[in-house]
Amino acid sequence: MIPDERFTVGPVPVEETYALRAKVLRNGGAPEAARLPGDDGPEVATYAALDEDGSLIGCVGLFPEPCPDLPGHPGKGWRIRGMATEDGWRGKGVGAQVLEAALAHVAERGGGLVWCNARTPARRFYEQAGFQVIGEPWDDPEIGPHVRMWRVV
Template identity: 80%
Template sequence: MIPDERFTVGRVPVEDTYSLRAKVLRNGGPPEAARIAGDDDPEVATYAATDAGGNIVGCVGLFPEPCPDLPEHPGKGWRIRGMATEDGWRGQGVGAEVLKAALDHAAAAGGGLVWCNARTPAAAFYRRAGFAEIGEPWDDAEIGPHVRMWRAV
């Protein structure tokens, strides 16, 4: 998948994304701070956008996990986790392309429901990708306000 000449998107080993995830999602902490329980599950699919210099500028993880708010939804549940875009690359289509790769992966695996706990400032991004909110926003003591969102694939 090549959205333009500035970056490419493809499946990568999850460890390749830890530095970016730590920088963006864990306030610049060490790469190991970005590890998510289940990263090593063989069904987890991790996608990254890589610039022409080989630097990862965006990433997303897709985890097999049913949505707790929609347990009766037909098909498999997939959870988006560890989605991050490098500061200088935001608003340039990187996030949309890595998310598309994750959604395409879910569709190729039989579809179902894709969901996430989105940081509230990112909710508009997910809405543009067809996600809808479930329930009320809440505050995560470690990383701030969130809202659960979902879409069928």
Template identity: 40%
Template sequence: MDVELIPAAASYPIRHAVLRPSQSIDEVPFKEDGEPGTATFGAIDRASGAVVGVATVFREPAPLDAAEAGVPLGAGHEAAAWRLRAMATREDLQGQGIGSLVLDTVLAHVAAEGGDLVWCNARVHAIGFYQRAGFETWGDEWVVPIHGPHVVMWRWIEPRKAT
């Protein structure tokens, strides 16, 4: 399995099938997909060339209170926050490590770009996946129409955490 940068549109079939099956594929793109600095990663099955896991990441301030969350940033330093969206593995291949590979690549990308933390609006059924990857929940759950209950989750990019 290779994980590499892919055009956002190459992630749309999995976004649609796994995350937004009740919507039209025309509703799958995000406005951030076409913006500079947005990165979409795909896990590519070597044998078939198929994209089997995806995630998109871009700079966006985190919706958590840095002081209350115990974020150890220096005075006057705003956390360089990146938002993870549309993390999904093809349904028949879930639970085989593909999501972890994609997420590791996302975290490495954010680290290379100088990011301090990564956050997402996590579907509650995926909390365990993110917790295994070092994310913590923040605040209360809320319900997104069609998509169900969500909670903010976030984690440090390690080099910053050590300072």
């Protein structure tokens, strides 16, 4: 993907993503509501997109975790969590470049299986990035309908 001059993507401390994650993924709740178990793990990687003013406009967390539906898959398992894009930036490549940074992180560490529990409206986004659905959709009572998706890096 061609880099966009309107924003930059790179690693950030996870705490910097909480406000955006809470706004987008937790219905505008308090930033603490976006904290995930293991966010501060030694192998967890967090990437973000920052606009020209330095405002955080997109983010993703990458957790070392095997996919429960593909337990015998060779290679390390990596789970995508906390992926969010600011409203006015959706459809402008922010999510794609943040996801690309996460996938590059996996590739630099020898590759493996990358998976996520995607909200159903994001399914097409992940399919465009090479992910496939595994299993049946389900409804999370707190945050809505989801489907599990995966791909190999």
